[in-house]
Amino acid sequence: MKWLINVVLVMVIMIIIFPMVIIRSCGVPVEDEVLSNKPVERFQAEDEQRDFEVDLYIKSQNRLQRLPLEEYVIGVVAAEMPAAFEMEALKAQAVVARTYVVNRLLRLDKTGCSEYPSAHVCDQSDHCQGWIDQRAMEDKWGKINYYKYIRKISAAVEKTGGQIIVYDNSPIEAVFHSTSGGKTENSEDVWNKALPYLRSVVSDGEEKAPKFTDTKTFSVSDFISILERRFPSIKVDGKNLKDSIRLGEITEGGRVKDLTIGDVTLTGNEFRQLYDLNSANFKIKVTGNQVVITTIGYGHGVGMSQYGANGMAEKGSSYREILRHYYKDTDIIHLNELYSAR
Ligand SMILES: [Zn+2]
Structure with a gap:
């Protein structure tokens, strides 16, 4: 009788418990249990x-x-x-x-x-x-x-x-x-x-900063021809350029918001791009035949x-x-x- 109980026990182990161990260790990843305890969205995000x-x-x-x-x-x-x-x-x-x-x-x-x-x-x-x-x-x-x-x-x-x-x-x-x-x-x-x-x-x-301030100098005629390339019908008096330039509003950070030259109004950024300036924080000085533009800062x-x-x-x-x-x-x-x- 005892041998029969032993045989039955071995069979139970072989048929039921052993496959469970195998399945548990390779068919169902351990992490899945951990995953299921956390919000799915979070794990998708980490992936x-x-x-x-x-x-x-x-x-x-x-x-x-x-x-x-x-x-x-x-x-x-x-x-x-x-x-x-x-x-x-x-x-x-x-x-x-x-x-x-x-x-x-x-x-x-x-x-x-x-x-x-x-x-x-x-x-x-x-x-x-x-x-x-x-x-x-x-x-x-x-x-x-x-x-x-x-x-x-x-x-x-x-x-x-x-x-x-x-x-x-x-x-x-x-x-x-x-x-x-x-x-x-x-x-x-x-x-x-x-x-x-x-x-x-x-x-x-x-x-x-190496470009904290910068200066660019143009002759009056070069300054005007750059403007004319961009605004072909601009009317600007080269002999009286100083009075033809009017700086408009200044931004909170000190940059020129807009300015008028002759009969054209442009933004400070447009002017910056036109003359390849370091920043739109600029001052323009016309002396004799020269236009001197001084900028402060570098970048937008x-x-x-x-x-x-x-x-x-x-x-x-x-x-x-x-x-x-x-x-x-x-x-x-x-x-x-x-x-x-x-
Ligand atoms: Zn890009």
Whole structure:
């Protein structure tokens, strides 16, 4: 009788319990139990984040390259900010660069770079944001400095990994520029689009910036022929040019909103482009046969000033303080939080 019980026991183990063990360990992943305890949406989001890739158009090679998000951010920081800048400024730039492209990646209309529609961004700093590869970094810094700077920039990107700037739980339009000239601009004064986080703020510590001020000199006839190419029917008195130029309103950040020359009125930005000026914060002086244009600042002046960010970092501000200064009422969150809150 005892042997019969033993045989039955062995059969029960063989037929019922053993297959259960096998199935439990290879058919049903252990993680599924963990997964089921968390909101499904969050996990879908993390999957998406792991896969975040940027389709970058490299203009000089006329080709598209797909890059993991964080790798792309390293190339942007290397292209856009001097590597000798303070670590906290580089970290601020890394978060800005990441936010800029995540905004593109999440756009509901799926539009990317307007010049190269199949790419999220191009590598041109005057169109999307700059990006360079390893060879360009070596050319820029020299082989001796390459390892020092790439380590520094990689650390800035890694220490802020996945972090983006949000307003109302959406990634902001993280625009930035080199040098504000002392005060940044309200977005509507530059692009006719008022965004609550792109407000004019004081930007101290920029005086060391190489393009804090600049001067361009034209002969009166060259100055007028540039105008005539753009406005063929313009009426302007070359003999009395000084009295023909009238600066209009000045923006909160100190840039020229509009000006009138002869019978033509143009915006400060149009004038900046026409004469290839560093900024729309300019003064025009006509003396004898010369027109001298002095500019303050470099770039459009909206959002973070890179030299201002470095100035803040030198005085001990953290990257979070820098970003909250230049992007009003925003928060810095991890991409995961962005999704889980949606
Ligand atoms: Zn572009």
